[in-house]
Amino acid sequence: MFSKLFNPDSIAVIGASHDPRKIGYVVLKNLASHNYRGSVYPVNPKGGEILGYKVYKDVSEIPDVDLSVITLPAGLTVKVFEDVAKKSKFIIPIAGGFGELGPEGKKMEQKLLEIAQKYGARIVGPNTVGILIPSTGVNTALIVPERSRFPEDGVLSFITQSGALGLLTMDSFAMYGVGVHAFVNLGNRVDVNENELLRYFGEDPDTKAVVLYIESFRNGREFMEIAKEVSKKKGVVVLKAGRTSRGGKAASLHTGALGGNDAVADGAFKQCGVIRAYNEIELMDYGRALAYGKPLNGKRIAVVTSAGGVGVVTTDYIESNVHGVGLKMAELSEEIKRKIKEEIVPFASAENPVDMTAQASDDDYDEVLRALNEDPNVDAILVYALFQTPLISEKLVDIIVKWHKDGDKPIVVGTIGSEFALNMFRKFEKNAVPVYPTIERAVKALRVLYDRGRILRRWNE
Numbered sequence: 001m002f003s004k005l006f007n008p009d010s011i012a013v014i015g016a017s018h019d020p021r022k023i024g025y026v027v028l029k030n031l032a033s034h035n036y037r038g039s040v041y042p043v044n045p046k047g048g049e050i051l052g053y054k055v056y057k058d059v060s061e062i063p064d065v066d067l068s069v070i071t072l073p074a075g076l077t078v079k080v081f082e083d084v085a086k087k088s089k090f091i092i093p094i095a096g097g098f099g100e101l102g103p104e105g106k107k108m109e110q111k112l113l114e115i116a117q118k119y120g121a122r123i124v125g126p127n128t129v130g131i132l133i134p135s136t137g138v139n140t141a142l143i144v145p146e147r148s149r150f151p152e153d154g155v156l157s158f159i160t161q162s163g164a165l166g167l168l169t170m171d172s173f174a175m176y177g178v179g180v181h182a183f184v185n186l187g188n189r190v191d192v193n194e195n196e197l198l199r200y201f202g203e204d205p206d207t208k209a210v211v212l213y214i215e216s217f218r219n220g221r222e223f224m225e226i227a228k229e230v231s232k233k234k235g236v237v238v239l240k241a242g243r244t245s246r247g248g249k250a251a252s253l254h255t256g257a258l259g260g261n262d263a264v265a266d267g268a269f270k271q272c273g274v275i276r277a278y279n280e281i282e283l284m285d286y287g288r289a290l291a292y293g294k295p296l297n298g299k300r301i302a303v304v305t306s307a308g309g310v311g312v313v314t315t316d317y318i319e320s321n322v323h324g325v326g327l328k329m330a331e332l333s334e335e336i337k338r339k340i341k342e343e344i345v346p347f348a349s350a351e352n353p354v355d356m357t358a359q360a361s362d363d364d365y366d367e368v369l370r371a372l373n374e375d376p377n378v379d380a381i382l383v384y385a386l387f388q389t390p391l392i393s394e395k396l397v398d399i400i401v402k403w404h405k406d407g408d409k410p411i412v413v414g415t416i417g418s419e420f421a422l423n424m425f426r427k428f429e430k431n432a433v434p435v436y437p438t439i440e441r442a443v444k445a446l447r448v449l450y451d452r453g454r455i456l457r458r459w460n461e
Helices: 023-033 074-087 103-119 163-174 194-203 220-231 245-255 262-272 280-292 308-319 334-343 362-374 395-406 419-430 439-460
Strands: 010-014 039-043 065-070 088-093 131-133 153-160 180-185 209-214 235-240 275-277 300-305 380-384 411-414
Touching: 010 023, 010 074, 023 039, 065 074, 074 088, 074 103, 153 163, 153 194, 153 280, 163 180, 163 280, 194 209, 194 220, 209 280, 220 235, 220 262, 235 262, 235 280, 262 275, 275 280, 275 439, 280 439, 300 308, 300 362, 308 380, 308 439, 334 362, 362 380, 362 395, 380 439, 395 411, 395 419, 411 439
Parallel strands: 010 039, 010 065, 065 088, 153 180, 153 209, 209 235, 235 275, 300 380, 380 411
Antiparallel strands: 131 180
16 A cells, blocks of 8 residues: 555655755755665756756656655645646655644645545645655655764654654664664644554564554544554554643644543553553664564563672662562572572672672673573563673673574663663664663563563463
């Protein structure tokens, strides 16, 4: 259904500009800088050439295209829309100034929809930054590439009503090497909606988890039905904004969305197997946990660290129901503790958390993880890869990746620090290991994998 939106053979940019400050220039530059390999048809009455692309003076001069991006203001967008719809399978009108402004804007949106339906075209937006598909080089974002990072290809598909929040979130996570398979900004959602896209990505073999930022639902009952089916196969995470009355008012001013009762939404998510996030960090963290991690079948967590204080704080986070996630620290078997003691230095601790101290080596980690994988009292392992001590090397990444892929226990990794730790984080990310830069985020990932395990067991009953 959406193959020519996400992998178009041709793209027209209506309102392409020679001025680097204009959206029509930025969109063209993002297509060029992301190595989009299809045909590009910029349209501007002045003609000429922009960034090496021949510019057409009128929409009538271009051939039929898979995707058209309209970078004109709202009034001009409406004026050219019929000509564009005659030529296009999909249309992204970027401009704001539609339904979010009130009744007149709603009328303009309705006109766009009627024209699109007349010619069989589909609309993403308006009031949108459009889409980003790293694997095909499609990038219709209106932000300057020199000032932001765009993610590389990954396994998360990201559906959002807010373009700015979505782009800022991806900019932040791209620094850590986190990729996305697809990013779609619904904007005012006059046509293409979250339900269609959730169903599509639910069937997409390249998507391992779907994350959504939603201010209101087009059809909440239909969303629940689709989410329930998708969650049987892959993780679904939703950041539902407009939880409060003031937040709901802000949402209506932003995209014209009308938010519903938050308690109802919360109950609905639980019924249909959706994991709920409360901010953009949780949204991406939980999506990565579900895409990379193994579901937990129990609450008993073993913690491995070379820093005692990290283990203590982690223990509190794991066990507390107040500032924590309400899981349990595993009671290691005597046999496993004996094996761990044989490996670590005499003044280290074989209790849980296993504190190997700053004298820990790569091989110590390997043997401790081996032992914990043998313990029937352990449901999952949180291992801190702390690279600041002298006996730890980059080899530790390979060791943990091995146990993540081949071990019996689900593993979550914490790696804390600056430049070197960040480089190691990227290596874990490249190997699809659920890795986090803080204690709290690592522990929350465990809780998400535990909740995922409960969801799957419920579907399988």
